[in-house]
Amino acid sequence: MQHSRNVKPQSTAFASDEALLHGIELMFFAYRGFTQDPDRILDNYAYGRAHHRAIHFINRTSGLTVNELLGILGVTKQSLNRVLRQLVDDGLVESRVGTEDRRQRNLYLTPKGKLLETELSEAQRERMRQAYQNAGPEAVKGFQKVLEEMLDPALREITESIRDIGHGD
Amino acid sequence: MQHSRNVKPQSTAFASDEALLHGIELMFFAYRGFTQDPDRILDNYAYGRAHHRAIHFINRTSGLTVNELLGILGVTKQSLNRVLRQLVDDGLVESRVGTEDRRQRNLYLTPKGKLLETELSEAQRERMRQAYQNAGPEAVKGFQKVLEEMLDPALREITESIRDIGHGD
DNA sequence: TTGGAAAGTCAACAAGACTGACATATATTG
DNA sequence: CAATATATGTCAGTCTTGTTGACTTTCCAA
Structure with a gap:
């Protein structure tokens, strides 16, 4: 059985293909770990990851419009609407008609919604x-740096605007 | 408009809630960037992310059994089977009867499968x-360290065994 | 005032996960 | 050898979450 451990980077100035491969697989497996705890909690409520994402960002930037949320989540409005309707019907999210533009809906978590948000985010945090x-702490800096570089340019703007708007709790 | 930039860590010995929140959102957005390029390619072939994952790990640990692949991907055999059947039917994957245990099937990429694998992994790499x-390079070390810590213990063993078995190409 | 754009909703469909039941071939064990 | 266990494959049905297309309501600007 021949091993390829001695095979050194060929095509790369900086990172070996092996290091890149490891990074790719780490992203895949770590994302599983990352979503695991919330997923387990969501099962108890018959909600899914899509609900979690909506709840997270409604909490994060309270009062945002459906359209803004759409942009953050990167899904179609029809897809989001199904999820959102459930959350509104179940009393976790409140959807208020916009004051300036009455076509818009501003989204807020209800106390009940806050409760679930807290449960989910505590597990994930x-x-x-x-x-x-x-x-x-040094590793954390590197972690953030690499992930920021991995974002799409379009997304980079969005994340920054969220950080500006956001008032967490 | 009040900003919450001055709010300092309250509940944590080490990491502020704000830093954790940022990490969580980075994971979410960066994963989108991470899958984006392969997803675009897969569209041209009418395949999905599930096919990519199968192809990746069959290439990575060539000759692995269906059961091993199941363990890596963390899905049911019914779910994997649908994907695998397509790949075999389309001539991207070969499924050979095991030599020692003839109940097992060892999975290999065909040349055609290799071709797609290369296209996908080059984009992602x-x-x-x-x-x-x-x-x-320093940031990369930190990136890897944090992601490794984020894995589930069970997954940690799997990733290590993959790194041992793996002979890339 | 009217026509277009934006926001949201309804309906139908697809991918890819799941469970449950069952078939087949092969290995292992009493 | 017979019985049981294991590895794989398959059929059927369901669920979540994404998609497109068509529609309504509301706003704004020509």
Whole structure:
């Protein structure tokens, strides 16, 4: 059985193909870990990841319009609408007619919605906190840096605008 | 408009909630960037992400059994089977009866399968390479460290065994 | 005032996950 | 050898979450 461990980078100035491959697989497997805890919680409520994402960003930038949320999530309005309707019907999200433009709907979490948001985000933060803690502050900086570089340029603007608008809780 | 930039960590010994939140959103948005290029390519072939994943790991650990692939992907055999059947029917994957245990099927990419694999992985590696390059080698180390910490313990074993088995090409 | 654009909703469909039941071939064990 | 267990494949049905297309309501500008 021949191993290819000795095969050194050929096509690359900086990163070996092996390092890139490892990074790719890490993204795949780590994303699983990242979503696992919230997913388990969501099962108890018969909601899915799509609901979690909506709840997260409505909490994050409270009062945002459907269209803004659409842009953040990168799905069609029809897809979002199904999820949103459930959350409104179940009393987790409130959809108020816009004051300036009455075509728009401004979205807010109800107290009930806040409750679920807290449960979900605490689980997710806890795993993130553990990872941060075990890896150390220097590693965290690198982690953020690489991920920021991996964003699409269009997304980069969105994330920044969220950070500006956002008032967490 | 009040900003919350001055709000300092309250509940945490090490990482502020704001830093954790940023990490969480980065994971979400960066994963989109990560899958974007392959997704676009797959559209041309009427395949999806599920096919990509199968192709990736069959290439990665050539000759692996259906059961091993199942474990890596973390899906049911019915789900994998649909995808695998298409790939075999289309002549991208070969499924050989095991030599020791004839119940098993060992999976290999055909030349045609290799071709698609290369197209997909080159696109994905290119984005990863750019991110690595722009972020720098120190950041890459941190990136890997944090992601490794984010894995589920069970997954950690799998990834290591893949790295051992793997003989890329 | 009227026509177009924007926001949201309804309906139908597709991919890819899931469960459950079952078939077949092969291995292993009593 | 017979019985049981394992590996794989398949059929059928369901669920979530994405898609397109068609439609209504509302706003704004020519």
